[in-house]
Amino acid sequence: MLAGIGLMPHGNPVLEPEDEETRKLAEVLKEIGRTFSDVDSYVLVSPHNARMSDHLGVVLAENLVSWLPFEGKEIPGEWKTDRGLAEKIYRVEKEAGMPVVDLNFASLRGEYSRWPLSWGELIPLSFLKKKPLVLITPSRGVSRETLVKFGEVLGDVLDMEEKKVALIISADHGHGHSENGPYGKVKESEEYDKLIMELINGNRIEELPKLPEELVRKALVDSYWGMLIMLGAMRKAEFELRTSAYACPTYFGMAGALWVRKG
Amino acid sequence: MLAGIGLMPHGNPVLEPEDEETRKLAEVLKEIGRTFSDVDSYVLVSPHNARMSDHLGVVLAENLVSWLPFEGKEIPGEWKTDRGLAEKIYRVEKEAGMPVVDLNFASLRGEYSRWPLSWGELIPLSFLKKKPLVLITPSRGVSRETLVKFGEVLGDVLDMEEKKVALIISADHGHGHSENGPYGKVKESEEYDKLIMELINGNRIEELPKLPEELVRKALVDSYWGMLIMLGAMRKAEFELRTSAYACPTYFGMAGALWVRKG
Numbered sequence: 001m002l003a004g005i006g007l008m009p010h011g012n013p014v015l016e017p018e019d020e021e022t023r024k025l026a027e028v029l030k031e032i033g034r035t036f037s038d039v040d041s042y043v044l045v046s047p048h049n050a051r052m053s054d055h056l057g058v059v060l061a062e063n064l065v066s067w068l069p070f071e072g073k074e075i076p077g078e079w080k081t082d083r084g085l086a087e088k089i090y091r092v093e094k095e096a097g098m099p100v101v102d103l104n105f106a107s108l109r110g111e112y113s114r115w116p117l118s119w120g121e122l123i124p125l126s127f128l129k130k131k132p133l134v135l136i137t138p139s140r141g142v143s144r145e146t147l148v149k150f151g152e153v154l155g156d157v158l159d160m161e162e163k164k165v166a167l168i169i170s171a172d173h174g175h176g177h178s179e180n181g182p183y184g185k186v187k188e189s190e191e192y193d194k195l196i197m198e199l200i201n202g203n204r205i206e207e208l209p210k211l212p213e214e215l216v217r218k219a220l221v222d223s224y225w226g227m228l229i230m231l232g233a234m235r236k237a238e239f240e241l242r243t244s245a246y247a248c249p250t251y252f253g254m255a256g257a258l259w260v261r262k263g
Numbered sequence: 264m265l266a267g268i269g270l271m272p273h274g275n276p277v278l279e280p281e282d283e284e285t286r287k288l289a290e291v292l293k294e295i296g297r298t299f300s301d302v303d304s305y306v307l308v309s310p311h312n313a314r315m316s317d318h319l320g321v322v323l324a325e326n327l328v329s330w331l332p333f334e335g336k337e338i339p340g341e342w343k344t345d346r347g348l349a350e351k352i353y354r355v356e357k358e359a360g361m362p363v364v365d366l367n368f369a370s371l372r373g374e375y376s377r378w379p380l381s382w383g384e385l386i387p388l389s390f391l392k393k394k395p396l397v398l399i400t401p402s403r404g405v406s407r408e409t410l411v412k413f414g415e416v417l418g419d420v421l422d423m424e425e426k427k428v429a430l431i432i433s434a435d436h437g438h439g440h441s442e443n444g445p446y447g448k449v450k451e452s453e454e455y456d457k458l459i460m461e462l463i464n465g466n467r468i469e470e471l472p473k474l475p476e477e478l479v480r481k482a483l484v485d486s487y488w489g490m491l492i493m494l495g496a497m498r499k500a501e502f503e504l505r506t507s508a509y510a511c512p513t514y515f516g517m518a519g520a521l522w523v524r525k526g
Contacts, residue, residue, distance in 0.1 A: 048369045048370070049368065049369070050313075050366060050367070050368055051366075051367040051368060051369075051371060052364045052365055052366060052367070053364070053365050054364075055318070055364045067330070067379065068368075068369055068375065068377060070375070101315045101316070101317075101318045101364055102315055102316050103313060103314075103315060104313070104314040104315070105312065105313055105314060105331070105379070105381070106311045106312070106314075106331055106381040106382075106383065107311070108314060112331065112333070112381075114331060116330065116368070116379050118368070118369040118375075119369075120369065
């Protein structure tokens with residue numbers, strides 16, 4: 001059963017918040033962690049792991065290992081893949097005609113079956129109680145319809161699953177919020193982030209697929225494709241927004257949101 | 264231009280040979296290194312990197328980073344991807360209808376565009392002068408015909424390439440050579456390894472696709488699928504065998520072979 005959804009940022013500032021907004025955001029992330037402390041597994045969708053032009057990936061490697069920090073912010077650790085659930089998701093997505101590959105590394109089983117994690121996974125995971133997980137990698141070259149459909153199929157699998165599972169979407173939003181940032185200041189970043197928070201807080205996530213292509217591109221986000229998967233999965237049951245927050249302490253926008261299943 | 268081909272093992276014993284056969288094998292590996300010391304780039308096909316059921320992979324990540332040793336035998340180092348050649352190979356294979364994905368990690372460009380290496384790449388690379396490379400991952404779930412075709416398309420790309428490129432096939436053979444090994448002793452390992460050396464030394468690589476499925480499976484090898492790619496690539500020009508050797512100091516068979524382009 002899909003117990004709920006956490007939209008979580010992966011920017012270093014949430015680890016040691018230096019302003020009030022970021023502190024509030026970190027509180028939301030901690031609440032996501034507490035709320036999902038009783039689930040059996042996570043499904044984690046991250047834009048900073050394997051990146052393929054036109055295929056999504058489901059990691060089957062048994063051991064998920066901290067590897068690549070951002071700006072030297074090490075978050076050591078190892079996690080276990082929920083291999084049974086990962087295999088099920090891969091198989092059902094494949095049968096549904098989705099462009100998806102299974103990802104393993106070195107060996108198919110055992111201690112040498114390992115997969116590296118980046119800050120894209122490690123920062124959300126640092127707010128979550130350690131549990132087995134299924135790591136999924138979205139793709140920007142796949143159509144919006146396909147990403148939503150992938151999410152629907154994922155929602156179906158989780159709906160039939162006896163285990164309680166939380167879906168975690170790792171996502172940062174506009175990256176052009178500061179003259180001093182690597183991408184400078186672009187108005188679309190502000191526009192996108194404002195709109196995303198309106199869709200979240202106004203229960204209007206269904207409008208995501210209608211966002212103009214140009215806005216998404218110019219806003220320099222990594223959130224959009226994972227959130228389309230989230231939308232698909234959320235269609236399979238009713239969820240209510242428990243809390244949300246937004247902060248932009250540096251050059252990129254970060255959002256946290258927690259939805260829990262109704263009833 | 265495809266300047267030549269090196270078939271290279273990835274077993275720790277070649278790093279510190281303890282018997283005469285393994286020493287001779289290590290000499291062949293060193294000769295491969297010397298012979299290819301003037302090429303511009305390598306294309307390296309490895310069975311112990313990303314493993315996908317039904318897709319081959321071409322790594323586009325810019326930085327290839329030592330990550331996973333076997334039995335603790337660390338071989339530190341970083342290599343650069345020949346990104347231009349990698350993109351060309353991925354594009355042409357894709358256009359030829361091959362089941363292939365491009366593999367990147369974390370970021371599409373720059374210092375955070377990284378990909379992990381295992382012993383499967385690190386041991387062959389430790390005998391080769393440091394140069395840019397293209398890492399390709401084969402797949403066991405793809406038909407023999409498709410693997411040979413993938414090799415032919417690869418051969419076409421390299422044939423039109425101005426750079427001098429060496430193709431390196433990382434491969435170990437039967438893994439059932441010892442009662443004390445993890446897979447015990449199986450007669451097919453001996454049979455497969457004997458046959459492979461006959462095909463190599465008798466200029467009969469074209470017979471590879473005819474090997475019985477059952478023999479390949481029972482022999483417990485990781486060489487077969489990469490060697491089918493090698494066969495395809497070798498069809499695009501004439502090559503002569505310069506040297507070869509075989510050793511089996513522990514439970515798995517290792518072969519080295521060097522082919523150079525004729526004329």
